Amino acid sequence: MVRLLHFKKPFSGSAMKSSTNLSLSTQRTRVRMNLGTIISVSLIKKNKGRHLGSIVQNMRREGMQPSDSFANALFKKCSDVTDGVEETQGVKVSQSSIRRSERPWRHPFNSATVYGRSGWSSMSTIAQRVSRRIVNSIRKWEGARMKGPARMSAPDCAIIFIMVTLAMLTLLRMNDAFEDAHPDNIYKWHLNGGWYASTMCIVFALSSAPVGQPRQIIGAHIINALVGLAFQQIPSTPAMDNFSDFAKLPPGQRGMPLFWKESFAVGVGVSLQAWLGVMHPPATGLAFSFANTDRYQLSNLAVVMIADVMLIVLATVLLNLRKNKQYPIFWFGMNWNYPSGKMHQLTSKTRNTTAELTERITRRNIRMRQPQDHTPTSTAANSGGVENV
Numbered sequence: 001m002v003r004l005l006h007f008k009k010p011f012s013g014s015a016m017k018s019s020t021n022l023s024l025s026t027q028r029t030r031v032r033m034n035l036g037t038i039i040s041v042s043l044i045k046k047n048k049g050r051h052l053g054s055i056v057q058n059m060r061r062e063g064m065q066p067s068d069s070f071a072n073a074l075f076k077k078c079s080d081v082t083d084g085v086e087e088t089q090g091v092k093v094s095q096s097s098i099r100r101s102e103r104p105w106r107h108p109f110n111s112a113t114v115y116g117r118s119g120w121s122s123m124s125t126i127a128q129r130v131s132r133r134i135v136n137s138i139r140k141w142e143g144a145r146m147k148g149p150a151r152m153s154a155p156d157c158a159i160i161f162i163m164v165t166l167a168m169l170t171l172l173r174m175n176d177a178f179e180d181a182h183p184d185n186i187y188k189w190h191l192n193g194g195w196y197a198s199t200m201c202i203v204f205a206l207s208s209a210p211v212g213q214p215r216q217i218i219g220a221h222i223i224n225a226l227v228g229l230a231f232q233q234i235p236s237t238p239a240m241d242n243f244s245d246f247a248k249l250p251p252g253q254r255g256m257p258l259f260w261k262e263s264f265a266v267g268v269g270v271s272l273q274a275w276l277g278v279m280h281p282p283a284t285g286l287a288f289s290f291a292n293t294d295r296y297q298l299s300n301l302a303v304v305m306i307a308d309v310m311l312i313v314l315a316t317v318l319l320n321l322r323k324n325k326q327y328p329i330f331w332f333g334m335n336w337n338y339p340s341g342k343m344h345q346l347t348s349k350t351r352n353t354t355a356e357l358t359e360r361i362t363r364r365n366i367r368m369r370q371p372q373d374h375t376p377t378s379t380a381a382n383s384g385g386v387e388n389v
Contacts, residue, residue: 160204163204166318167204167314168196168200170310171310175191175193178190189300190296195283195286196307203217204315210279210329213328213329215331219278220284223269223273223283224290225287225290227269227290228265228269228287228292228296229298232294234255235255236255262292264291266284269287315327
């Protein structure tokens, strides 16, 4: 009678082959068993564990070095069948220090405890995963070997130059008008032109990019301005670069170093844009600028909103004059894809706006290119008449 004990996880240790003489291979000094199987013969009870003792001795005689924990595991299986064995074939077996609840052979379908020097532990598994992740990361450094975007033609670049220059002149002239209207506090209605330099590139050179659409521009500017104003309330002093310096101040004056506040503002601004799906990269500069100084207030956010509207109007007028340009590709785009995977349609009027518009333009172009056939035959056929020959 042969009894098999299978383990769910790989069992590491010296392998055993069951036969009448239980011979072992001398070619390997360590064998990994994917399905660890311990074979016990009914002669164990009669021979008082001598069978297992001969297995361990044969392993040592043939050059293998089974660990003590591996031998203890074998002899504990024998001790469950026999009355108890303390010494077998010259191999001393200490009483098992493993509790009964930790014996994997009691429950064949539980995870096996790893025995032997070459056993796979949880730490080694984590190390393997980390090493594979690092190797895979290094391989990605080579890039995806894709081709870069094509350059634009000289006429297109000239048109972009004209449109960007006109838009930037308009915004800066508006800023001068606001400052002239409030000479006592020029920063109250101040518009920094650097906030819109990158926006010009996206809107006029990458007009079909999702990050350059009206909803993205206005929404991202509002989000980052509010984040910057929130972090602006945290006390900070440029002279104090460490948190330990603030610990010496009274409780009402404690805060954080300025560079920490600016870094947190930028991080929160980018994260909120990604979470809300309203991403416009140049708008993140507002979070940095508003958190950097207390000169910018809600009035500056109002100026930014006015500048956004003017920029969108200029882009809509100028870009759509060109034959191969379409701006915007969406206005509100209220179909949000939530993490649950369900599409929540907040309005039916904005559904597939870009696809419908493109299809409508394509049908119109095809209809205009088709020649008009006014022959009598086609007229008669269309009217349902039959031409007599």
